[in-house]
Amino acid sequence: MNRIYEPVFFHIDLDAFFASVEQHDHPEYRSKPVIVGGIPGDRRAVVSTASYEARKYGIHSAMPLSRAVELCPGGIFLRSNHRRYSEVSHQIMEIFSEFSPSVIRMSIDEAFIDATGTERLFGPPLEAAQKIKRRIREETGLTVSIGIAGTMYVAKIASGYKKPDGITIVPKGAEEEFMLSLPLEKIWGIGEKTLDRLKKAGIFTAKELHEKSLNLLAALFGESTGRFLYNAVRGSKEIVFGEEAKNRSISAERTYRFDLTDRYDIETAFMELSEQVIWRLHKENARSRTVVLKIRYDDFRTVTVQESSDVPVTNTDDLFERCKQLFSKKYESPRGIRLLGVGVSNVEDADTPVQAELFESGSAKKARLEKAIFDMERKNQSLKIRKARLLASSRSATEEEQNSPSHHGLNG
DNA sequence: TCTGGGGTCCTAGGACCC
DNA sequence: TCTGGGGTCCTAGGACCC
Numbered sequence: 001m002n003r004i005y006e007p008v009f010f011h012i013d014l015d016a017f018f019a020s021v022e023q024h025d026h027p028e029y030r031s032k033p034v035i036v037g038g039i040p041g042d043r044r045a046v047v048s049t050a051s052y053e054a055r056k057y058g059i060h061s062a063m064p065l066s067r068a069v070e071l072c073p074g075g076i077f078l079r080s081n082h083r084r085y086s087e088v089s090h091q092i093m094e095i096f097s098e099f100s101p102s103v104i105r106m107s108i109d110e111a112f113i114d115a116t117g118t119e120r121l122f123g124p125p126l127e128a129a130q131k132i133k134r135r136i137r138e139e140t141g142l143t144v145s146i147g148i149a150g151t152m153y154v155a156k157i158a159s160g161y162k163k164p165d166g167i168t169i170v171p172k173g174a175e176e177e178f179m180l181s182l183p184l185e186k187i188w189g190i191g192e193k194t195l196d197r198l199k200k201a202g203i204f205t206a207k208e209l210h211e212k213s214l215n216l217l218a219a220l221f222g223e224s225t226g227r228f229l230y231n232a233v234r235g236s237k238e239i240v241f242g243e244e245a246k247n248r249s250i251s252a253e254r255t256y257r258f259d260l261t262d263r264y265d266i267e268t269a270f271m272e273l274s275e276q277v278i279w280r281l282h283k284e285n286a287r288s289r290t291v292v293l294k295i296r297y298d299d300f301r302t303v304t305v306q307e308s309s310d311v312p313v314t315n316t317d318d319l320f321e322r323c324k325q326l327f328s329k330k331y332e333s334p335r336g337i338r339l340l341g342v343g344v345s346n347v348e349d350a351d352t353p354v355q356a357e358l359f360e361s362g363s364a365k366k367a368r369l370e371k372a373i374f375d376m377e378r379k380n381q382s383l384k385i386r387k388a389r390l391l392a393s394s395r396s397a398t399e400e401e402q403n404s405p406s407h408h409g410l411n412g
Numbered sequence: 413t414c415t416g417g418g419g420t421c422c423t424a425g426g427a428c429c430c
Numbered sequence: 431t432c433t434g435g436g437g438t439c440c441t442a443g444g445a446c447c448c
Binding site for chain 1: 441442445
């Protein structure tokens with residue numbers, strides 16, 4: 001009676017997602033080079049997504065925006081509209097969930113679907129994939145690329161094989177052969193550094209990598225990376241996605257248009273970042289005892305300091321004070337700062353019990369008040385209760401957009 | 413060309429305990 | 431008394447991904 005099904009995974013990738021949403025929402029942008037990430041003149045911006053038309057100019061994700069403007073001065077440059085992309089993303093995830101009870105959302109623009117045993121409902125994999133594509137096109141006007149395989153890892157790589165608007169099936173038993181056909185840099189998990197190290201070790205192709213023993217790879221790259229490489233090139237089902245993270249973190253960071261050196265500006269920045277992190281902590285009903293501070297200096301060198309305490313972070317002021325303390329411990333005065341980040345790690349559920357005496361009454365009260373304000377804000381978007389200092393800073397940020405940057409310079 | 417923001421996982425060393 | 435080994439927690443930095 002009970003058939004044992006062969007596992008089938010789909011990996012679905014939305015093509016040039018942010019740019020495609022813009023092209024769908026604004027028909028006049030269609031078949032034109034669209035670059036999402038910023039508008040010409042935006043300092044320190046990078047390309048988030050380039051439409052396929054823009055890619056013909058050599059523009060790609062993570063490229064400095066100024067470079068993209070040089071490559072394609074006539075392009076359509078847009079700041080990203082995350083709220084809109086997120087909305088469309090969820091709409092598409094809803095469609096996925098009609099095709100399988102098991103959908104693993106990997107990010108805003110990709111997901112795995114466990115399609116094992118769904119053949120009776122949706123037909124063989126190719127047919128099911130075509131149905132999914134049709135549904136998405138009809139309801140959102142977007143295209144996706146789909147990879148189909150018996151393991152998540154191979155499905156993931158297969159979805160990138162034919163883009164955009166493609167379907168790639170790797171048949172059962174052909175996983176290893178498929179992996180061996182790929183250039184090393186197409187293997188998910190091998191980045192720039194690992195590629196360099198592979199080359200230095202005389203490994204230039206997937207086939208050469210495949211010839212190496214697990215022991216040798218572990219000796220060359222460490223236990224974990226060695227095992228990963230060994231499994232990857234075999235299309236092993238041991239590489240799994242969608243497991244719960246062991247150490248969750250929440251963070252907010254910002255690159256400033258001009259380097260910060262002024263104490264007041266720096267503290268205002270911490271205030272702002274602390275507020276964002278606490279807001280999310282409240283929203284997710286989570287808690288943390290570990291604060292992480294990040295500083296990126298003008299020369300791009302990046303350092304972090306973190307400190308765990310017995311007492312969880314409870315409110316914005318609390319987090320702000322911890323930030324100031326960590327900052328004074330780490331900051332190499334008077335260097336210019338291009339980025340500041342505030343985060344919490346070892347995030348746990350706020351309902352897990354904590355020793356009562358660790359929660360002194362004062363900060364607990366503050367936390368409750370703050371959470372009430374956050375809840376109110378969430379219910380009524382137009383209501384914004386913010387600290388006076390942050391109101392002042394958002395005003396001056398607006399002025400900064402309009403004025404010339406000169407008052408930030410040496411003579412400012 | 414001059415480098416975003418949000419994450420996860422790994423490594424290595426030190427502290428501390430048994 | 432001159433020195434073991436394992437476990438856990440913490441910190442800083444790095445690699446990688448979307």
